[in-house]
Amino acid sequence: MTATTPTDPPATGRERQGEILLEARGISKRFGEVLANDTVSLTLRAGEIHALLGENGAGKSTLVKILYGALEPNGGTLHWQGREVTIASPAEARQLGIGMVFQHFSLFEALTVAENIALALPKGTGMRELSARIREVSRDYGLTLDPEAIVADLPVGIRQRIEIVRCLLQEPRLIIMDEPTSVLTPQEADQLFLTLERLTSEGCAILYISHRLEEVKRICHHATVMRHGKVIAECDPAQETAASLARMMVGSAVHDLDRGPRPEAGAVRLELRGLSAPADGPFSVAIDNVDLKVRGGEIVAIAGIAGNGQGELFNLLSGERLSAPDAVQIDGQSAGRSSITARRRAGAAFVPEERLGHGAVPGLRLSENIVLTRHSTGDGLVRGGFVDRDRAGQLEQRLKNNFDVRMSHDDAEARALSGGNLQKFVIGRELDRRPGVLVVNQPTWGVDAGAAALIRQELIDLSRQGSAVLVISQDLDEIFEIADRIAVISRGRMSDAEPAEAMTRERIGLLMGGMDEGQGGATHAA
């Protein structure tokens, strides 16, 4: 690791060759009192995958939005192939040859995949021709997509594919990816890496934001590390360890998880009995006869590839969709026909995958977003039908401190938080209740290493205090780190939850592909 001033050339690692495509010099951006970017300089070269690292709220998304013309900087200059340029809008960025895949997707849910892509392309491309090109590109790069599908029906992983394909269709010279793999399965991520390798071999430059340091080490040629809006280091990630990268980002070492002793099996607190539900849309997955018991004191994780029924299962668990009365049991009480509010009153809490628009209302302040899920759970937020704002404000302060939620000014609107900070908030909001049953979908999507460790530790602590925790995740590392038992969901069917020690990645991989079906229930033998 070598600390540099913005003008220094990178000092260590492989020789950086390749033509300089884009150079940012002294970029600054202020949001209210927060200096989100403080004289940041960055050089992107053809044929190079350049990692941009930093903890939540370090200013990564802000910087790349400026490079893409989506935000205007307060100062600094941009140079494209040596020429000073102004990138005043994403359209101009695309004209230069810059493409971007956003952290929070910018798709219209009511439109089809092809229509969404058409919106970003110059006018005059025929829809049929476009569909054909989408199929071609997505096949070429192994990112299968159905151009006719309606976006609203697609899970997050597939939505991201749309963004990537949309970007590829414009044949960009530089692709910016803001946390592309945080929602992908390992297999999908591997596929993406092949795509990236192919793109760099074709002379493309890639700016890559990720909190997954192992993958950064594996695929990136160069890394710039930001903290509190400043560039504090540049390095060659291949020469670093994940721990040293994390230390650079956070400024101190990231603690290992403390799982404590495995407690004695407690009472069953969450149970699914033959839970079934038909698909509720053309692209949704039917849930087929799912059985599961989660006991107090343990964490059960459900692994699976995106779009195999995780979202549907979550909705059935939370009560956003109802099922047969006995199919869902909370602390021994039938809850299948109870509303989400009744389930919360019974001591359950839920964290959905999509934080903006599902877990939180973008245009409401954080304190109001606390009322969103806790208005009827005996937190004193509502008295006689009236919302107690002071109480909501107190809770907001408490969450902010306990879960290290950072924002540019007090009680900001949810949409103004960085992705990771909002995630800390939506999880913290439920953990703060100390629920007896917690169901969480993708707990650490887009959260930096330090905060991910914090969230995982909180999940473990909650379970060790006697709660039942069910985690739906696509991140196998995470699952192995925290789960006591692991089940795998594939096409709406779920394997039995087996002790984590007895599970291997290979076996999970097979189950993810639905490989157990042919073995006549062999999975049940473990």
Place this chain on the structure above:
Amino acid sequence: MRLELEKRAEHSTAMALLSPVIALALTLVSGAILFAALGENPAEALYVFFIEPLTASWSLQELVVKATPLILIGVGLAVCYLSNTWNIGGEGQFTAGALAGSVLPILFPDFQTPFTLPLMLLMGIAGGMAWAAIPAFLKVRFGTNEILTSLMLVYIALLLLDWLVRGPWRDPDGYNFPESRIFSDAASLPALADGRMHVGAIFALIAVAALAVVLMKSLKGFEIRVLGQAPRAGRFAGFSQNKMVWFAFLLSGGLAGLAGISEVSGSINQLTPVISPGYGFTAIIVAFLGRLNPIGILFSGLLLALSYLGGEAAQVALGISDKTTRVFQGMLLFYVLACDTLILYRIRLGGPAATGKGA
């Protein structure tokens, strides 16, 4: 140099308040140009239109009379629009309320007790609710577009009124004029002061105060906003979209019905083929101009009432068609909606200089 819209990180409270003011200013400027094109002195015409009606006691009372239905309907519509329910049929619910409330004084003219008036008001409210229940039911049950159904029901209500006053409800002693009999005193809303102003104005104030409290402080108000802004998050919060559709339609329909029967029994005192100069439609403008906020609607209701008076005054004094009222109202709505863009976006002067500044 060119103009560009840049998304704001958070919505701008200042702009939310400024937008109607800017819109009003733009409307006045456009109005001045319009008057000039008509060959009038713009300053004088604007004076006649907007200031003169405020200079006499009778016209101030008239202002309140006209603002009453606008405000009553407007606050109900605000609840609809905040919850993302598009009730466009305030005019129909107003008419249905007037009809239902008039059943007693027209069909049972001898029923004159202290209960007559309260009963009439309740029936008016029920009539408006019933009319609003139709689009609510169709939407919840069949997913019908409520904009279309509520709008079409306006015309049905208006034709029903027309048929009733020309047919079964025509005053037997009325020389064949298409009018109902005149309401007895027991069936007329008491006047306030000694002019045309009637108790309906108090209903409007109560509605404003009650809804202001509900929207700003209560869980119900929170539910309304959440379901309006993010339906999925609303479901996650345990709020029901369908129940909200019912709530919004019944509330706004009830208030429009109350406005209808108040207007008829407080101001017209009988049914005639036309009982409203489009209050139900103008109330849509009132709601948006008032920021979908009850207090704001109090003011915007008065302002749009003024546009009615101004139109009449301009017709009398300047001989301009009173259709100018509609033109002004239309321009106002147009400008408010346009200026509202500034709440979430800021205008940026794009150009080569923009990023050229030093670091």
